[in-house]
Amino acid sequence: MTHKTLIPIGPYHPLQEEAEFFQLYCEGETVVDMDARISYNHRGIEGVSMNRTWDQVPYVVERVCGICSASHPLAYVQAVEEIAEVEVPERALYVRTIINELERIHSHLLWFGLAGHFIGYNTVFMWAWRYREPCLDALEVVTGSRINYANHTVGGSRKDLTPEMVKFVGERLDEIEGPLDMFITTALEDPILSLRLKDVGVLTEQDARALGACGPTARASNVPIDVRRDDPYAAYDRVDWDVMTCQNGDVFDKVVVRLLETKEAIRILRQALRDLPEGPVQASVKEVPPGEGVGHVEAPRGETFHFVKSNGGAGPERHKIRAPSFNNVPTFRASCIGQPIADVTITLASIDPCYSCTERMAVVADRDTGEELMNFADLVKLSRQKTEEIRKQL
Amino acid sequence: MAEDLEQTIQRLKELAGDVPLGWDRPRPKRVYIAVDKKDAREFARMLFEDFGARFATATGTDIGEELEVVYHFECDAVGLVINMRERTPKGDPVVPSITPVVPAADWIEREMNDLVGIVFDGHPDPRRLILADDWPDGVYPLRRDKKNDA
Structure with a gap:
């Protein structure tokens, strides 16, 4: 007779500590089914936004997510600019690119550090977060804030970059670039990381397409x-860069894609800082006529x-907001079922889920008798033990 | 050679045939197609499977006398966004679910059911997604008659 164990994860995500709740159904060590119900943190931002004026909304939507706080306002202002047919000044397009790429670097490094922490690699956590700081310093100097930059407005950019700021951002990139190369080498060559993360939590190409997965x-x-x-926006069609892809869809590839993208972000930033054109950063917008517009942005x-x-x-x-995690979180069913429990936590973390964006996570279960409960601390322990065992076997 | 934007639009027109009730292209990379709700599932299947579009999300709106659903599809190769629009009277808020043919629509249809009160006929898992279990039945946060004080 099979012995089923029910493992509730949440309502805080094991990795990112936001409100969400998964239930895993396990037979022995293997996950056989899972379910997710969400909305512990629904703040009704779409409704709030529909009761604000055109200029107020960017400051509302950047609070959808603290990490993507440049992406949401940019997507919104692009949708409005599409309706009002606004010609955004060239310099503003570059400023937008600079801020959004800095955001990508800090977001990816944040995730890399947390992922390391979670499989028992606290050195990765310390180093990744150490070199995320210069990036946040750059954002603070450029926009006045480490997060929630209040920069993108309908028609352009609220603030302009001075030559001193351009120099400062360039110097911070110098500081990040060397260690980033080291991270990439480490991740690609470290035998334990490979053993621990390869073939874990595989999302096949077919499932990724069917479930509408996006981003890394x-x-x-x-x-x-x-x-x-x-669908190029800001200044991305004016700089030279590449889209990073991997083949296997496992957690290891998700690490590699993000690290390589961080490197590309530096490449984009260097060109944008070098080519920053002269001119105004704000076009005048008189009114927004009736109509519909779509704005989409590649957030981290x-x-x-x-x-x-x-x-x-x-x-x-009407203002509809769809954050990437809303499409990426349902891929868990495809990537977790059949996995050992010790791998579930890092798989759940591998999409870099953002629950305040997605707003939800909970689970319903058939509470049969004989179910055992494990708590989150047990799960983290399992994940770290597995890394430790691999280390010993080497 | 890869298809360019105009060729893609041409292929879309051929696949769509005479199903659309209306066709609007306000900007080169934005297409709005209105369909009758009885054709919605088949049209979505065509966009997803035959045309090869990616499902982005959907928007449910209370537009007064009617409820409107706009499904957003994207054709990434040329950056085209295809918006498929259908409407239904408030008195009959039932439209066919496209989840059986487009799995990615699962959560967003449940969300629209919760927030706008649109019922998706044929949805495989029509449980609540957003609203709390103790939220009263028949109260939809994004309906026009819903006041913010509640």
């Missing part, structure tokens, strides 16, 4: 999509999609 989650599964290239986690409908009034009549 899709690109690690060989789905070469990137809004920055496919994937495509952020905003759909805005105007009736010619002072603010949006």
Whole structure:
């Protein structure tokens, strides 16, 4: 007779400590089914946004997510600019690119550090976060804030970059680039990381496409999509860069894709800082006529999609926000089932889920008798033990 | 050679045939296609399987007398966003679910059911997604008649 164990994960995510809740159904060590119900943290931002004016909304939507706080406003302002047919000044496009790429670096390094922490690699955590700081310093100097930059506005950019800022950002990139190369080498060559993360939590190309996965989650599964290239915005079509993809869709490939993307972000930034054109950073926008607009932006986690409908009034009549995690979280069912329990935590973390974006996570279960409960601390222990065992066997 | 934007649009027009009720292209990379709700599932299947579009998300809106669903599909190779629009009277808020043919629509249809009160006929798992278990039935946060004080 099979003995089923029920493992609740949440309502805090084991890795990122946001409100969410998974239930895993296990037979022995293997996950046989899982379920997720969400919405512990629903803040009704779409509703809030529909009661604000056009200029107020960017400051509302950047609070959708602290980490993607440049991507959401950019997607929104692009949707509105599409309705109002605004010509955004060239310099503002570059400023937007600079801020959004700095955001990508800090987001990916944050995730890399947490992922290391989670499999028992605290050195990775310390180093990744150490070199995330210069990036946050650069953002603070450019926008005045480490997160929630309040920079993108309909028609351009609220702030301009001075030559001193350009120099400062360049110096911070110098500081990050060397260690980043070291991270990439370490990740690619470290035998324990390979053994621990390869073939774990595989999301196949077919599942990635069927479930509408986006961002690094899709690109690690060989789905070469990137809004920055496919429907260029800001200054991404004016600089030279590549879309990073991997073939296997396992956790290891998701690490590699993110690290390589961080490297590309530095490449984009160096060109944008060098080529920053002269001129104004704000176009005048008189009114927003009735109409509909789509704005999408490649946030660090994937495509952020905003759909805005105007009736010619002072603010949006309808504003739909779709954060990347909303499409990426359902891929867990495809990537976790059949996995050992010790691998589930890092698999759940591998899409870099953002619950305040997705807003939800909970689970319903058939509470049969004979179920055993394990708590989150047990799970972390299991994950670390597995790394330790691999280390000993080497 | 890869298809360019105009060729892609041409292929879409051929696949769509005479199903669309209306066709609008306000900007080169944005297409809005209105369909009758009875054709919605088949049209979505065509976009996803035959045309090869990626499902992005969907927007449910209370537009007064009617409820509107706009499914957003993307054709990444040329950066085209295809918006498939269908409407249904408020008195009959039932539209066919496209989840059986487009699995990625699962959560967003459940969300629209919760927030706008659109019922997706044929959805494989029509449980609540967003609203709490103790939220009253029949109260939809994004309906126009819903006041913010509740």
